[in-house]
Amino acid sequence: MNIYISCDMEGVAGVCSWEQVDARSYTPEYFIYQRHMTAEVNAAIEGARSAGATGMLVNDSHGPMRNLLLDELPADVRIMFGNRKPHSMVHGMNATYGGAFFTGYHGAIGDMNAALAHTYTPSVVYNARINGVTCSEATINAGLAGFYGVPVLLVTGDRVSVESVRSQMPWVEGVIVKESIGNYATDSISPEAAQQLIREGAARAIRNAGKAKPYVFKAPIELEIDLSRVEQADFIELIPGFMRTGARSVRFVHDDYPTVFRAFVAAFRMGAVAGNPA
Amino acid sequence: MRLYVSCDMEGTAGICSWMQCDPSNRYEYPVYRRYMMKEVRAAIDGARSAGANDVVVNDSHWDMRNILWDELPSDVRVISGSRKPNSMTQGLQPGFGGAFFTGYHAAIGVENGVLAHTYTGDSVYNVRMNGLACSEALLNAAMCGYYGIPLLLLTGDSVVCKHINEHMPWVTTVVVKEGIGHYATDSLTPRAAQDLIREGAAQAIRDASKAEIFTFKSPVTMELEMTRIEQADFVELMPGFIRTGGRTLTFEHQDYAMVFRAFVAAYRLASAATPVA
Numbered sequence: 068m069n070i071y072i073s074c075d076m077e078g079v080a081g082v083c084s085w086e087q088v089d090a091r092s093y094t095p096e097y098f099i100y101q102r103h104m105t106a107e108v109n110a111a112i113e114g115a116r117s118a119g120a121t122g123m124l125v126n127d128s129h130g131p132m133r134n135l136l137l138d139e140l141p142a143d144v145r146i147m148f149g150n151r152k153p154h155s156m157v158h159g160m161n162a163t164y165g166g167a168f169f170t171g172y173h174g175a176i177g178d179m180n181a182a183l184a185h186t187y188t189p190s191v192v193y194n195a196r197i198n199g200v201t202c203s204e205a206t207i208n209a210g211l212a213g214f215y216g217v218p219v220l221l222v223t224g225d226r227v228s229v230e231s232v233r234s235q236m237p238w239v240e241g242v243i244v245k246e247s248i249g250n251y252a253t254d255s256i257s258p259e260a261a262q263q264l265i266r267e268g269a270a271r272a273i274r275n276a277g278k279a280k281p282y283v284f285k286a287p288i289e290l291e292i293d294l295s296r297v298e299q300a301d302f303i304e305l306i307p308g309f310m311r312t313g314a315r316s317v318r319f320v321h322d323d324y325p326t327v328f329r330a331f332v333a334a335f336r337m338g339a340v341a342g343n344p345a
Numbered sequence: 346m347r348l349y350v351s352c353d354m355e356g357t358a359g360i361c362s363w364m365q366c367d368p369s370n371r372y373e374y375p376v377y378r379r380y381m382m383k384e385v386r387a388a389i390d391g392a393r394s395a396g397a398n399d400v401v402v403n404d405s406h407w408d409m410r411n412i413l414w415d416e417l418p419s420d421v422r423v424i425s426g427s428r429k430p431n432s433m434t435q436g437l438q439p440g441f442g443g444a445f446f447t448g449y450h451a452a453i454g455v456e457n458g459v460l461a462h463t464y465t466g467d468s469v470y471n472v473r474m475n476g477l478a479c480s481e482a483l484l485n486a487a488m489c490g491y492y493g494i495p496l497l498l499l500t501g502d503s504v505v506c507k508h509i510n511e512h513m514p515w516v517t518t519v520v521v522k523e524g525i526g527h528y529a530t531d532s533l534t535p536r537a538a539q540d541l542i543r544e545g546a547a548q549a550i551r552d553a554s555k556a557e558i559f560t561f562k563s564p565v566t567m568e569l570e571m572t573r574i575e576q577a578d579f580v581e582l583m584p585g586f587i588r589t590g591g592r593t594l595t596f597e598h599q600d601y602a603m604v605f606r607a608f609v610a611a612y613r614l615a616s617a618a619t620p621v622a
Contacts, residue, residue, distance in 0.1 A: 131621065150621050151575065153582060279611035301428060305610035307596070307603065308584040319584070326584060335616065340427075340617040 068164035069122035076129035077173035078224025080261035110262035114269025128156035151308035166220035175203035181227040182247040218279035219270040240272035251341030286322040299338035346442035354406040356501025384414035389436035391546025405433035434488035452480035468615035473576035477617035495556035498549035501615035576615035
């Protein structure tokens, strides 16, 4: 079985501040957690392979999307590296995968007690809903995997993130590596203990893959985005197909989920340029 | 007659550098801002001498806050400020008898067009509608046409005036300068330009009945060539855009106003596609 791994960073054991996950400021903190992030991905790969998984694609899905320490990964995995992939955190997803792992994932914007919770772009996305379901990144990404018939098998992160995924997809194996205390603190197991749990969880996830289901949004698919600021909605409204539903809310409807997904990516990118005119 | 005026700046007499047009410039911009306003005033005065009455001025340059209120008559309406969904054509609606484009400039890539560009100089490499290479003047004239409004007057350098008359022979054009390459000009004085614009505007109103409506036939196909490949990567994300090459896209719609807005969306989204650090 081929496995698709989308690895984020905020849900890695111990992580509780932006400094630890900020790839661009080159703080000593980042280099520590970059190693832990890679080790958690390795643990997931090892666990999956111990249960019979074979081909692995790892899509670096955090920040500039080039965080993984490549030397530390097994030599025979495929790496998706770098930013601005049209399907972003789930780029390259297709029907050849037997399942998807989401490691280091975090809560949706607005979630309580979810460290560093956000949904793609915290400065733009205030809330995202698809067919009325409030979405985390995990939900949105699971929908794209589901479009290709690929079920999510494993999610790792803090308790709120994992439980949120399991409430939408009860078949997903969840590995809770920490309890978040508000947005910027955590009560965490050690990285080593987290990696061990992830190894075991990944193996269980592969063994239970037969019970997992693709997570599919029924067409017509309605995307609703609440924006942080009104000028972001002004810009997003310009994108063909988007309707303005309120001062800070927009709506996009389409039958094809990849189109909806890309429209969401276009929207948060467009929102990011709607700063104050000088 | 109700009159719509879209005023840009690069085509104002004497202008030949971005410093003169950039609102953050503290020395040259304030001088040329006043010339820009006096040209708008001349167009309004000329139009009114020939019978135009209600006037709407849409500030269409840069951050679109160039208006000097004391240079304008007290009874005009002004659309000011940036990010208008229809940008340089904001506020158009049926009911205007005609449109004036003042201070306009040539399309990106045009020789001897002073400060030639098409909306954003750093992302639009070329834009075509139904195969026709477009300047801002053509894109905006077609928005006027969409609402049944003819373009009556255009002022700017000789290249943009010639260009607009090739497509709309009925437009009164006022050439205020000749471009010498991209950054130099052989120009009338501002005062002489204002006199010509005043006369041209009056003539344009008197000739209004001969003017025609400029439109793109539906369905309208926009072909967009981006300056850099990563800009096309971003624009492609938007529903309805089809990637046709490394730096090229198309967008088609029955309704030109939708195509125009898609164009605005495209160059705005492209501005987010800065090189990855």
